[in-house]
Amino acid sequence: MGIRLIEDLDSLLSSGPVASDGLLSDVDTWCQGVAESARIPVTGRPGPDSSVAGAIERVVWRAKVNHAAAGVGCTPPDTPDHVRTPPAYDSGQRLDPGLWALDYSPRHGFDAFDHLFQSAMTQNALGRAASPTLPDAALAALRSGLITVRDHLPLISSTTLPLVHLVLVHRSPIESMYLMQLPETIVVNDELLLKDTGRVAEAILHESLHEKSAALRQIRWLLAPALDTAERFRLSLPWYPPRRRREFDAWRLLSAGHVYTHIALLNAAMGTPQSIERARECAARASFMMAALADQRFSRALAVDGNALVCQLTEALKSMPSGHAYPLTEEHIIQGES
Numbered sequence: 001m002g003i004r005l006i007e008d009l010d011s012l013l014s015s016g017p018v019a020s021d022g023l024l025s026d027v028d029t030w031c032q033g034v035a036e037s038a039r040i041p042v043t044g045r046p047g048p049d050s051s052v053a054g055a056i057e058r059v060v061w062r063a064k065v066n067h068a069a070a071g072v073g074c075t076p077p078d079t080p081d082h083v084r085t086p087p088a089y090d091s092g093q094r095l096d097p098g099l100w101a102l103d104y105s106p107r108h109g110f111d112a113f114d115h116l117f118q119s120a121m122t123q124n125a126l127g128r129a130a131s132p133t134l135p136d137a138a139l140a141a142l143r144s145g146l147i148t149v150r151d152h153l154p155l156i157s158s159t160t161l162p163l164v165h166l167v168l169v170h171r172s173p174i175e176s177m178y179l180m181q182l183p184e185t186i187v188v189n190d191e192l193l194l195k196d197t198g199r200v201a202e203a204i205l206h207e208s209l210h211e212k213s214a215a216l217r218q219i220r221w222l223l224a225p226a227l228d229t230a231e232r233f234r235l236s237l238p239w240y241p242p243r244r245r246r247e248f249d250a251w252r253l254l255s256a257g258h259v260y261t262h263i264a265l266l267n268a269a270m271g272t273p274q275s276i277e278r279a280r281e282c283a284a285r286a287s288f289m290m291a292a293l294a295d296q297r298f299s300r301a302l303a304v305d306g307n308a309l310v311c312q313l314t315e316a317l318k319s320m321p322s323g324h325a326y327p328l329t330e331e332h333i334i335q336g337e338s
Contacts, residue, residue, distance in 0.1 A: 001321065006152070006269045009316050013262060014155035016312055023159050023215070030219045031065050038068035045098060046165055052092025052100040055165040060112045062183040069218065093139050095167065101142055103134035103190075104170045117168070120181035126172055134169055134190075141193040142167060145200035152269035153205075156262060163211050167204070169193070176203035178210035186211070198270050202263055202278075209262055213255040222306035223251060233297045234334045238326050239285060247334060250293065250301035254309065257289035261313045264320050280323035288326040290314045297333065 028045065035042050043061035046054040092102040104117065150157045166185040175192045179185070186207035193200060216222060234247040248256060264282035267275040292298050293310045302310065 001268045001271075001319070005319055006265065009265050009319060010153045010155045012312065012316055013265065014159045016308065023212075023219075024162055026219050027163065027215045031062065034065050034069045035061075038065070040064050040068065046100075048097035050098065052094075052102060052166075055092070055098070055100045056102075056113045058165055059182060059184050060116065063116055063181065066180075066183055066218075093134060095139070095142055095146060096161075098162065098165055099146075099167070100165065101134060101139060101167045101169060104168050116182055117179075120179040121172075123181065124179065126174070126177075138169060138190060138193040141197070141200050142188075142204070144197045145204045148197055148201035148270070149205050149266065152201075153262075153266055156265075157205075160205070160208050160212050163215060164208050175199075176207050178207040180214060183214065184211060198267070198272065198275055201270075202266060205266055206259055206263055209259045210255070213258055216305075216309075217251070217255075220305040221303040222254065222309065224301055224303045224306075232301070232336060234336075235289070235292045235298070236332045236334060237285075238288070238332065248289075250298045250306075253289045253293055253298065254302065254306055257286045257293065257313055258309065260286035260289070261316055261320075265316070268321050276321055277323075279321045283317055283320035284323060284325055286313065286320075287317050288328060290317060291328045292333070295328075295333070297335075 032042055034040075040061070043058050046058055092100045095101050146161070149161070164184055164186055168182075168185055168187045169190050170187060171190055174189060176186065176188045179187065186204065188200075188203055188207075192203055232249065234249050235253055237246050237248065240246050260282045264279045264286060267279035267282065290310055290313055293302065294314070299307060299310070
């Protein structure tokens with residue numbers, strides 16, 4: 001892919017009603033409205049002069065806002081209302097204005113942030129996170145990953161990375177993850193930071209895009225009103241072996257396809273033989289998901305912005321590196337809830 005085409009796709013995927021320059025302010029307006037309705041004191045985004053404690057307070061506040069928006073009260077169950085910031089949090093390191101890296105330690109069990117993280121790990125059957133150190137090399141790897149994303153996709157990064165305020169470094173079997181119970185936070189395995197910069201950059205963008213998808217679901221009209229069980233469909237993903245079969249509904253297809261499309265573009269922009277092959281695979285997966293979402297059985301679960309996003313992603317995928325494809329067949333489509 002040429003530089004001009006990459007720039008055009010960077011522009012396409014960072015524009016329109018779904019992902020525009022106004023996304024950050026729209027999210028903040030929505031959060032403030034929910035907080036005021038639920039009588040939760042407003043906590044703004046951490047600024048250039050804030051501390052890691054400010055970022056932690058913001059994450060806990062956002063978790064309360066999300067919980068209130070779901071209609072189940074202003075505080076996640078069993079979560080302390082206060083946020084202590086013990087000395088261990090001084091280990092947080094600034095990566096960017098408003099973005100901090102934190103080597104997670106689970107030894108402060110009464111702190112609201114620790115509670116949220118450990119509860120999320122337990123709910124996702126991931127066990128308790130071990131605590132690594134955060135050496136200079138790990139920080140350098142994270143900064144290099146951020147620079148790589150910004151250099152290759154400046155417009156996408158400007159509407160995606162500012163949504164995240166904490167990079168939580170820990171040790172678990174998973175290289176990186178996004179936990180919806182811990183908003184505005186991405187989690188990376190410390191061993192990932194020993195690998196090449198491209199892998200780190202992909203992980204940062206990948207998990208940040210999940211935060212972006214979650215925000216879009218809150219402030220845009222992505223999904224139609226809930227359908228009856230008999231009218232719901234799921235898609236079996238063919239790249240997983242039968243023993244690890246995974247099935248996605250319309251929302252998960254939209255969210256995952258959104259991520260795969262962007263990851264395909266990042267890898268294409270990095271331009272190494274390995275990243276080009278990775279771009280082809282990601283584009284093939286995203287194209288399979290978009291083909292399913294174009295089917296009326298799935299598209300009826302989407303609202304106007306959701307269908308607009310499908311069109312935007314499909315248009316971008318037409319110019320992505322191509323390789324093998326995953327043909328959509330009736331065998332992949334399953335009716336009813338799992």
